[in-house]
Amino acid sequence: MDPRPLSRRSFLGLAAGTAASVALASCGSSGPSDTGGGGGDGGAAAGAATYWFLTGAPGEQIRQGSVDRFNQANPDAKITATTFQNDAYKTKIKTAIGAGQAPTIIWGWGGGGLRSYVQANQVEDLTSWFAENAAVKDRLFPSSFGAATIDGKIYAMPAETVQPIVLFYNKQVFDKVGAQPPQSWGDIMSLVPKFNDAGVAPISLGGQSRWTNMMWLEFLFDRIGGTEVFQAVFDGEKDAWSNPASIEGLTKAQELIKANGFVKGFSSITADSNADQALLYTGKAAMMLHGTWTYGSMSEEGGDFVSGGNLGWMNFPAVEGGKGDPTNTVGNPGQYLSISSKATDAEKETAKKFFSTAVLSDAEVKEWTDAGAVPIVKGTDSQLGASKDAEFLKFVYDVSSNAKVFAQSWDQALSPTAAEKLLDNIAKLFQLSITPQQFATSMNQVIGQ
Amino acid sequence: MYRSRRSQLIGIAYLAPALVFVLAFTAYPLVQMVWMSFHNWSLITPAKYVGLDNYKRAFADDQFWVSFAFTLKYTAIITPVLIVGGYLLALLTSESSRLRRITRTTVFIPVVIGLGVSSLLWYWLFSADFGLVNKALADLGLISKPVLWLGVDAGRSNLAITASVVWKVIGFGMILFVGAIQAIPREITEASLVDGASYRQRVTRVILPLTLRTVLLVTLVSVIGSLLAFDQFYIMTAGQPQNETATSVFYVYLNSFPYLKLGYGAALSMILALTILVFTVVQLLLTRRSHA
Numbered sequence: 001m002d003p004r005p006l007s008r009r010s011f012l013g014l015a016a017g018t019a020a021s022v023a024l025a026s027c028g029s030s031g032p033s034d035t036g037g038g039g040g041d042g043g044a045a046a047g048a049a050t051y052w053f054l055t056g057a058p059g060e061q062i063r064q065g066s067v068d069r070f071n072q073a074n075p076d077a078k079i080t081a082t083t084f085q086n087d088a089y090k091t092k093i094k095t096a097i098g099a100g101q102a103p104t105i106i107w108g109w110g111g112g113g114l115r116s117y118v119q120a121n122q123v124e125d126l127t128s129w130f131a132e133n134a135a136v137k138d139r140l141f142p143s144s145f146g147a148a149t150i151d152g153k154i155y156a157m158p159a160e161t162v163q164p165i166v167l168f169y170n171k172q173v174f175d176k177v178g179a180q181p182p183q184s185w186g187d188i189m190s191l192v193p194k195f196n197d198a199g200v201a202p203i204s205l206g207g208q209s210r211w212t213n214m215m216w217l218e219f220l221f222d223r224i225g226g227t228e229v230f231q232a233v234f235d236g237e238k239d240a241w242s243n244p245a246s247i248e249g250l251t252k253a254q255e256l257i258k259a260n261g262f263v264k265g266f267s268s269i270t271a272d273s274n275a276d277q278a279l280l281y282t283g284k285a286a287m288m289l290h291g292t293w294t295y296g297s298m299s300e301e302g303g304d305f306v307s308g309g310n311l312g313w314m315n316f317p318a319v320e321g322g323k324g325d326p327t328n329t330v331g332n333p334g335q336y337l338s339i340s341s342k343a344t345d346a347e348k349e350t351a352k353k354f355f356s357t358a359v360l361s362d363a364e365v366k367e368w369t370d371a372g373a374v375p376i377v378k379g380t381d382s383q384l385g386a387s388k389d390a391e392f393l394k395f396v397y398d399v400s401s402n403a404k405v406f407a408q409s410w411d412q413a414l415s416p417t418a419a420e421k422l423l424d425n426i427a428k429l430f431q432l433s434i435t436p437q438q439f440a441t442s443m444n445q446v447i448g449q
Numbered sequence: 450m451y452r453s454r455r456s457q458l459i460g461i462a463y464l465a466p467a468l469v470f471v472l473a474f475t476a477y478p479l480v481q482m483v484w485m486s487f488h489n490w491s492l493i494t495p496a497k498y499v500g501l502d503n504y505k506r507a508f509a510d511d512q513f514w515v516s517f518a519f520t521l522k523y524t525a526i527i528t529p530v531l532i533v534g535g536y537l538l539a540l541l542t543s544e545s546s547r548l549r550r551i552t553r554t555t556v557f558i559p560v561v562i563g564l565g566v567s568s569l570l571w572y573w574l575f576s577a578d579f580g581l582v583n584k585a586l587a588d589l590g591l592i593s594k595p596v597l598w599l600g601v602d603a604g605r606s607n608l609a610i611t612a613s614v615v616w617k618v619i620g621f622g623m624i625l626f627v628g629a630i631q632a633i634p635r636e637i638t639e640a641s642l643v644d645g646a647s648y649r650q651r652v653t654r655v656i657l658p659l660t661l662r663t664v665l666l667v668t669l670v671s672v673i674g675s676l677l678a679f680d681q682f683y684i685m686t687a688g689q690p691q692n693e694t695a696t697s698v699f700y701v702y703l704n705s706f707p708y709l710k711l712g713y714g715a716a717l718s719m720i721l722a723l724t725i726l727v728f729t730v731v732q733l734l735l736t737r738r739s740h741a
Contacts, residue, residue: 097493098494275576424691
């Protein structure tokens with residue numbers, strides 16, 4: 001379950017993708033297929049490795065650039081790259097791993113997907129390698145390792161960029177109503193009637209996509225009970241959803257819904273169409289909790305909304321009396337590179353050399369920051385000043401690097417089955433058709449699955 | 450003997466490309482799907498044989514029945530609209546004149562648009578805050594506040610999506626009906642005119658009986674299409690509210706891809722395929738009878 005790239009998919013891609021899904025769903029997909037262009041070891045040196053990753057600008061060019069630089073520096077142990085479109089990749093990589101034909105380097109999202117590879121003994125344990133190569137580990141955001149760590153062991157090299165979820169607001173709407181950005185959960189609740197009286201929806205939400213609702217729960221849980229509340233679910237503790245902090249978070253979300261905090265009919269709005277962002281930049285809604293990836297589309301589609309300085313942003317505020325650290329954040333703490341346990345020793349060595357010398361090298365870091373993204377490397381904030389979006393990028397850098405814990409989105413952290421059950425229950429919770437207790441009971445049943 | 454074997458071989462050689470294509474892209478996947486439906490398979494771990502468990506689970510799965518019932522309901526609503534509407538349009542435009550040709554083309558244009566594209570288009574038209582549908586209804590004084598078309602109420606979502614699909618595919622049936630009506634021999638039409646038949650009598654006694662086969666064909670195609678509906682629901686409601694608008698194929702998709710239960714998804718596909726087979730056989734039997 002990875003809804004993020006979907007939200008940026010063009011409608012043509014969506015049409016093609018759904019057509020392919022129909023074809024697959026109605027005819028049944030074929031069994032394990034060959035690795036396509038992945039096998040680059042024919043006739044090459046013993047240490048030659050393979051690497052599969054995603055297409056799409058700007059990431060594809062940047063990833064390829066790192067591979068090219070590595071190959072130039074290591075003519076004896078080249079890496080052959082094969083690229084895939086997002087949705088095709090998800091099926092392809094699982095098929096290849098299941099058939100024992102995985103590439104040496106496996107690109108992924110960490111969390112629940114990585115856990116399933118670990119359970120099938122398909123990826124290398126990198127814990128001792130990181131201990132020996134402390135320099136590689138120490139230059140990255142410590143928070144990026146959370147989603148790479150399964151049961152205390154590191155199974156992936158964090159890579160690429162951060163995408164935290166932040167609270168956006170429309171400064172013009174706040175000025176019109178004479179309101180100040182909220183400093184606490186209480187502020188949000190008292191802003192709700194103010195905006196409703198002024199005929200503006202307090203909060204935009206693309207509720208039909210469900211993971212959008214989930215972001216509110218992620219922050220409420222964290223601010224009320226700290227990161228250990230969801231960690232207990234992730235670790236498979238029995239009845240973890242019945243934690244009092246969890247019940248309080250679910251209750252507060254329903255209080256906000258009952259107070260008409262979210263735009264009327266939010267469950268008819270999809271995030272894939274960017275309709276939730278449109279509500280914010282057209283001034284029909286005052287606030288929106290969303291990933292930093294929406295900044296780009298609001299800049300493009302919102303006219304002079306962003307360039308005119310009307311978009312405000314902040315980290316999610318504290319909840320009164322909550323135990324959680326308000327510097328914590330949630331979202332995509334990075335992307336993840338694992339090494340196939342089926343690779344030969346020479347291939348594994350090449351992959352490790354690639355991790356320590358090429359991944360997030362100075363040249364790659366510069367390419368990411370030039371593309372308007374914040375890489376997971378400490379100290380890049382000085383390079384962000386040149387961008388036209390310097391102020392926002394600096395904020396993203398600060399939120400991500402100061403976060404004591406950068407939690408992974410729940411649907412990514414859990415197994416696909418548990419994630420789907422979670423999204424179903426979240427939809428029901430937000431439609432007020434189940435109580436917080438019913439939510440907890442239902443979700444407790446899939447803990448550890 | 451020799452010659453006939455030789456000509457047989459030549460025949461097979463000519464057939465080979467098509468045969469290979471069908472074997473590779475229809476027969477093999479179908480066999481593979483049957484195999485998958487007897488296994489539990491998440492791609493990563495090897496498939497595990499579970500016998501008929503997936504099928505037993507399907508029959509006890511509430512969501513499967515909700516989806517199935519919803520798909521039948523959708524099919525039952527949209528099919529008559531497409532057939533009757535398409536036929537009426539065909540009667541109006543079957544004789545060629547400039548205006549009729551323009552009308553025919555206009556109605557047919559949406560057919561060539563991708564379903565994904567048209568669904569996204571209608572998603573925005575039905576948007577509560579930005580949509581032209583609500584704007585038009587409000588300006589006409591039919592509604593006083595915006596209607597939440599999609600994803601909130603299953604019945605209303607179904608209505609909205611049905612409207613968008615009718616716009617999209619009604620031209621397909623119309624074109625086939627126009628072709629069938631134009632193929633009616635002139636002598637028959639002239640004979641009925643000489644006998645003093647009124648227009649209504651000509652439609653019900655001459656045109657309709659002589660185009661019945663096409664009507665049944667279009668019904669068959671449209672029923673199968675509706676039973677396999679996916680794109681429009683995936684894009685416009687994503688199954689919301691609470692998977693009440695999740696069609697059968699959508700549920701197959703959910704199981705096969707997001708949940709990665711490939712075996713279960715395959716079993717659901719098999720059940721769906723058999724259901725469609727039953728509909729097809731019934732309709733084909735009807736077609737044969739009408740022909741005899």
